[in-house]
Amino acid sequence: MYSAYAQLSETRFLEIYGLNFEEFSEGQVFHHRPGLTVSQQDNAQEALDTFNAAMLHYDGHYAAQTEFKKPLVVSTLTLQRIFGMSWKTFARKDRIVAIEEITMTAPVFGGDTLYCTSKIISVGHTAGNTGTVTVKASCTNQEGVEVAALTYTLTIFKKGKHPVWGNLPGSCSNPWFLAYHKREDGSLQETTGIFFEGFAKGQVFEHRPQITLHPSSMLQHAAQNMQWHPLYHNPEFARQTYGRDRLPACELHVLSLITAATTTTFGRVVANLGWTDTKLSRHFYTQDRFRVESEVLAARASHSRPDQGILTIKTVARDQNEEEAVSFIRTLLVYREDKGPYSAAGY
Known part of the structure; x- marks a missing residue:
């Protein structure tokens, strides 16, 4: 498989x-x-x-x-x-x-x-x-x-010719990490993340694809979220007031992109319970590129929700210079195996 x-x-x-x-x-x-x-x-x-x-x-x-x-x-x-x-x-x-x-x-x-x-x-x-x-x-x-x-x-x-995935080591044999599950008729259905039982302390997941900041999305997200500070949309203001030669991205836009990059692995999340220790190293600009990975710090069953477990994960994003750009710790509720809305929703 x-x-x-x-x-x-x-x-x-x-x-x-x-x-x-x-x-x-x-x-x-x-x-x-x-x-x-x-x-x-x-x-x-x-x-x-x-x-x-x-x-x-x-x-x-x-x-x-x-x-x-x-x-x-x-x-x-x-x-x-x-x-x-x-x-x-x-x-x-x-x-x-x-x-x-x-x-x-x-x-x-x-x-x-x-x-x-x-x-x-x-x-x-x-x-x-x-x-x-x-x-x-x-x-x-x-x-x-x-x-x-x-x-x-x-x-x-x-095989072996794709410019990104061509020279990777063999696929993982862990049964929790399958890309598909087989239906009764033999057809294959894409999966949407890992159940709680598939996680263990110390695992590190490298998320793909990488994230690149684009000027159109930077401006769009600032405007749509009422982030109307001229630093994010007025080049002359940014230059005269802050001495910036280009417009930076809103920090919450960057945080949103980094968080979203983790959702392939943590796609069976019930709820995001919160962030701690969030650090942003500098201003971020168009064409900045981020490579994101997450480490499982802890995994425990939920006492009040028997169909769910609780994960503590640390996510780090490194920029195109391999310098740590963003990091944070999150606590997530994640569905246990064969629980949640998946069957009823056709997943």
């Missing part, structure tokens, strides 16, 4: 994604998780950002006069979500070379939750470092109704 980690030492594990070309075979079926709920805000933003002139997507009064009675989600937004939701299984792709067929089989509306399933139709010829894989993707909503289907071909790197 495929692992979600490469084992670097007895206690150190690296998050990895995707299958090599040689690991795909005709007839395989992958159920991608998590799903994604689409909002009307998402719909309107996609339509306006792409200069979509079809008012059916963002004019509610107009849409009410149609057979749909409410705005219809842009087809290309649904397609983008399909490819996004399936990224973990196909993370070792080079590129999409063709989309043979696209069928929109039912309407999608704001509030619908989308899920994606991929079936491998064929494994084709190889050339150089890659080989071709043809996929039939099906997208369903929360009612199990198929809303879109497409067939596409992509190139996948061969």
Whole structure:
């Protein structure tokens, strides 16, 4: 079975994604998780950002006069979500070379939750470092109704050839660290983190992908969170008042990114109970890059919640110069094996 980690030492594990070309075979079926709920805000933003002139997507009064009675989600937004939701299984792709067929089989509306399933139709010829894989993707909503289907071909790197994951040690054999669980019909469903029983004091998890600060997201998050201090959006103010030649990122934006980087491993969290000892070494700027890892400091069962356990973890982010940039300790509630909402939610 495929692992979600490469084992670097007895206690150190690296998050990895995707299958090599040689690991795909005709007839395989992958159920991608998590799903994604689409909002009307998402719909309107996609339509306006792409200069979509079809008012059916963002004019509610107009849409009410149609057979749909409410705005219809842009087809290309649904397609983008399909490819996004399936990224973990196909993370070792080079590129999409063709989309043979696209069928929109039912309407999608704001509030619908989308899920994606991929079936491998064929494994084709190889050339150089890659080989071709043809996929039939099906997208369903929360009612199990198929809303879109497409067939596409992509190139996948061969074993040992991917520029990031090509030269890693063997996958981890720990059964808690699997990338998929097998359904009764033999198909594979992507997992969403590690249950409490899989953690032990002293384990270190290297999180991937790495985090890079981008100016657009820095400004967007500052504005959306009412962080209107001119230091974060006015270059002249930053230069005259603080002597800065560029705008720094808001510290809470950086903290959010570093925290989110850990969620692949700690994806079965019930609640984040809090941070202690949070340290930020300096101002952070666009194109700063962070490599994040977490160490399990303690793991104990919850006395008041028998279906959950309590983890204490220390997370450290190192910048592009390998200097410690951010660190903090967190306490998490994590579901125990076969507990929580997973079965009922289709996970």
